[in-house]
Amino acid sequence: GIQVEQSPPDLILQEGANSTLRCNFSDSVNNLQWFHQNPWGQLINLFYIPSGTKQNGRLSATTVATERYSLLYISSSQTTDSGVYFCAVNYGGSQGNLIFGKGTKLSVKP
Amino acid sequence: DTGVSQNPRHKITKRGQNVTFRCDPISEHNRLYWYRQTLGQGPEFLTYFQNEAQLEKSRLLSDRFSAERPKGSFSTLEIQRTEQGDSAMYLCASSLRTSGRTDTQYFGPGTRLTVL
Numbered sequence: 001g002i003q004v005e006q007s008p009p010d011l012i013l014q015e016g017a018n019s020t021l022r023c024n025f026s027d028s029v030n031n032l033q034w035f036h037q038n039p040w041g042q043l044i045n046l047f048y049i050p051s052g053t054k055q056n057g058r059l060s061a062t063t064v065a066t067e068r069y070s071l072l073y074i075s076s077s078q079t080t081d082s083g084v085y086f087c088a089v090n091y092g093g094s095q096g097n098l099i100f101g102k103g104t105k106l107s108v109k110p
Numbered sequence: 111d112t113g114v115s116q117n118p119r120h121k122i123t124k125r126g127q128n129v130t131f132r133c134d135p136i137s138e139h140n141r142l143y144w145y146r147q148t149l150g151q152g153p154e155f156l157t158y159f160q161n162e163a164q165l166e167k168s169r170l171l172s173d174r175f176s177a178e179r180p181k182g183s184f185s186t187l188e189i190q191r192t193e194q195g196d197s198a199m200y201l202c203a204s205s206l207r208t209s210g211r212t213d214t215q216y217f218g219p220g221t222r223l224t225v226l
Contacts (some may be wrong), residue, residue, distance in 0.1 A: 041199055041219065042220070043153070045216060
């Protein structure tokens with residue numbers, strides 16, 4: 001099956017700093033989503049981005065499908081950005097379910 | 111749009127007992143998914159429904175697990191004879207799948223199961 005690898009596994013930032021999270025995947029994908037899991041466990045949709053670039057406020061994401069990676073950019077980080085960021089993909093071998101990476105744990109210090 | 115809801119939010123049970131969780135998807139969504147998440151890991155797929163039909167089951171879904179979506183609306187996940195290894199967060203997601211388009215999945219808050 002497909003492999004989804006996220007880096008870095010852990011990231012500590014000072015409030016106001018910028019960061020880039022990376023997701024590599026080993027096969028062509030139909031769907032790629034970025035999620036933020038808050039401390040209470042809720043998975044919050046950030047982007048649906050199988051290809052191209054999208055922006056939403058301080059967050060943006062880029063997926064280069066031909067090179068099998070996606071990047072999530074967080075600018076001017078805030079303490080509320082803390083949590084775990086997951087990349088998840090759907091590919092031809094999985095009918096509909098998402099395959100998740102292990103996540104990047106982000107801690108933003110005041 | 112009230113989002114995906116799950117009940118209960120927390121469940122503590124003794125080994126060997128049966129438990130049942132409920133998921134109410136976003137109202138117009140035709141697909142419903144169950145995932146399981148253990149500490150420090152990403153969610154892992156268990157099973158999914160399109161309307162009332164269960165279309166795929168993961169190898170993680172042992173014989174002790176059963177899921178239903180009787181009228182194509184809410185779904186239940188039952189675990190029989192719980193084991194300590196079943197302790198995890200159980201997540202439900204829903205999506206609207208239309209022809210020729212891959213769907214965006216929206217997750218509920220999860221049910222955290224602790225088996226003593």
